[in-house]
Amino acid sequence: MDNFIDxxxxxxxxxxxxMGIVYxxxxxxxxxxxxxxxxxxxxxLYRDMExxxxxxxxxxxxxxxYASPALFDxxxxxxxRIGDATPRLxxxxxxxxxxSDSRKLASGFTKHVFCNRERKATKLxxxxxxxxxIGA
Amino acid sequence: MDNFIDxxxxxxxxxxxxMGIVYxxxxxxxxxxxxxxxxxxxxxLYRDMExxxxxxxxxxxxxxxYASPALFDxxxxxxxRIGDATPRLxxxxxxxxxxSDSRKLASGFTKHVFCNRERKATKLxxxxxxxxxIGA
Amino acid sequence: MDNFIDxxxxxxxxxxxxMGIVYxxxxxxxxxxxxxxxxxxxxxLYRDMExxxxxxxxxxxxxxxYASPALFDxxxxxxxRIGDATPRLxxxxxxxxxxSDSRKLASGFTKHVFCNRERKATKLxxxxxxxxxIGA
Amino acid sequence: MDNFIDxxxxxxxxxxxxMGIVYxxxxxxxxxxxxxxxxxxxxxLYRDMExxxxxxxxxxxxxxxYASPALFDxxxxxxxRIGDATPRLxxxxxxxxxxSDSRKLASGFTKHVFCNRERKATKLxxxxxxxxxIGA
Numbered sequence: 001m002d003n004f005i006d007x008x009x010x011x012x013x014x015x016x017x018x019m020g021i022v023y024x025x026x027x028x029x030x031x032x033x034x035x036x037x038x039x040x041x042x043x044x045l046y047r048d049m050e051x052x053x054x055x056x057x058x059x060x061x062x063x064x065x066y067a068s069p070a071l072f073d074x075x076x077x078x079x080x081r082i083g084d085a086t087p088r089l090x091x092x093x094x095x096x097x098x099x100s101d102s103r104k105l106a107s108g109f110t111k112h113v114f115c116n117r118e119r120k121a122t123k124l125x126x127x128x129x130x131x132x133x134i135g136a
Numbered sequence: 137m138d139n140f141i142d143x144x145x146x147x148x149x150x151x152x153x154x155m156g157i158v159y160x161x162x163x164x165x166x167x168x169x170x171x172x173x174x175x176x177x178x179x180x181l182y183r184d185m186e187x188x189x190x191x192x193x194x195x196x197x198x199x200x201x202y203a204s205p206a207l208f209d210x211x212x213x214x215x216x217r218i219g220d221a222t223p224r225l226x227x228x229x230x231x232x233x234x235x236s237d238s239r240k241l242a243s244g245f246t247k248h249v250f251c252n253r254e255r256k257a258t259k260l261x262x263x264x265x266x267x268x269x270i271g272a
Numbered sequence: 273m274d275n276f277i278d279x280x281x282x283x284x285x286x287x288x289x290x291m292g293i294v295y296x297x298x299x300x301x302x303x304x305x306x307x308x309x310x311x312x313x314x315x316x317l318y319r320d321m322e323x324x325x326x327x328x329x330x331x332x333x334x335x336x337x338y339a340s341p342a343l344f345d346x347x348x349x350x351x352x353r354i355g356d357a358t359p360r361l362x363x364x365x366x367x368x369x370x371x372s373d374s375r376k377l378a379s380g381f382t383k384h385v386f387c388n389r390e391r392k393a394t395k396l397x398x399x400x401x402x403x404x405x406i407g408a
Numbered sequence: 409m410d411n412f413i414d415x416x417x418x419x420x421x422x423x424x425x426x427m428g429i430v431y432x433x434x435x436x437x438x439x440x441x442x443x444x445x446x447x448x449x450x451x452x453l454y455r456d457m458e459x460x461x462x463x464x465x466x467x468x469x470x471x472x473x474y475a476s477p478a479l480f481d482x483x484x485x486x487x488x489r490i491g492d493a494t495p496r497l498x499x500x501x502x503x504x505x506x507x508s509d510s511r512k513l514a515s516g517f518t519k520h521v522f523c524n525r526e527r528k529a530t531k532l533x534x535x536x537x538x539x540x541x542i543g544a
Binding site for chain 1: 291293296297298300301304328330331332333334335336337338341391
């Protein structure tokens, strides 16, 4: 589908665990950063979509496959794109790589249901659809 | 002042860092658990105070002194009491110890301002005051 | 396969996000608690397996499907069982439910590779195999 | 004493809580980022100091005073400087401000003991002292 949007984060000490690597749940937080930045690159502020329009992207499923552990202070590139989208649902796909040696760290996806402030399923307003790659 | 209320937590793998010990910011989360359980022991549900009455305990200051590192899978007792309270402010004091060997892990305090849903300073409603040790 | 081991946790304030529900990556931390408690129920201390035997359960994949949001202060039961295991790999399956109303919160799995202290793939020592349901 | 080193972070959704603001323990993680970047600005890689020299900065005390809540997607500048340092101990001071409107978010400090790999108190090696502002 469409192209990846790249965004870099640096591994925090707080994100490591006693195995000496990034604790695995943090990759889901990186994915969240990836999709916020994906939206920003499309001209949408996720915070405005939520605060002003009352549109929430409730997470319906998250998946991550871990290829190589990320280490403290490493720069990681989060690559995000939309895998599939309808006015009801969107799936983001992610790849995470080390910036220093390009080794693949992880890949995964998240599936979301567009919801209103009461967390009930709703349709994405028209004005946001093109940003999510949803055709006319 | 009044007595400590004790509550136990077990150290999660996610709470450790690459030093092999609990990452220090997690003690503030344990303190939060301590004050929720302190309230419960006084017959107050913190969630109801917030959801039904719109009373928030905004954190104004947090302090923690670390004595001995907590380790993965250790049981930790969080001891919580009210250090000071007025209808406007409350300070909780905490001590954290290992359950296995009673060594002191940390001690600290948090200061809070009672706020309403708009996060503006307010007075604690009368009905909650005795639970916080606020006299007539 | 074998039976679920149940373990309860109470939702921490720190685990919520501004949507007013538990942030989705925390379910992976609950799964980690589930498998540590699964091991304990089988007579194995995960911390000893790691510290004394140098056996790490590196996460190769994690998946979570979210059914209903968990709320602050709710008690959640984490149900954990082994879905599949060989001397090289293990998959844990999880179900998470609210204790108060039994509604299903989430389900998922994690796949792990047994590794040594150098984080290289290894075989699970014989003495642990029965606990993981690995036959002779 | 010496000058502040500035570093920016953007508030993550995961860092918010159901009050709609950044959960207070996350400021301690931002302080950690601040001191890692402080070291980098002095030409020291914290990760190398730890991995190669076996020097750990164990946290002995942390303090944070909260002035105004940080919000999702806000850019925050973390200002870090050394408040005091000897070959045994160092105190970092921090100020956190919003980048958009310069309002003060929080201020605080952390005190650290230089430790070796066994987490025993040690002296900071000579070669690192000038970076921490420790005179001859």
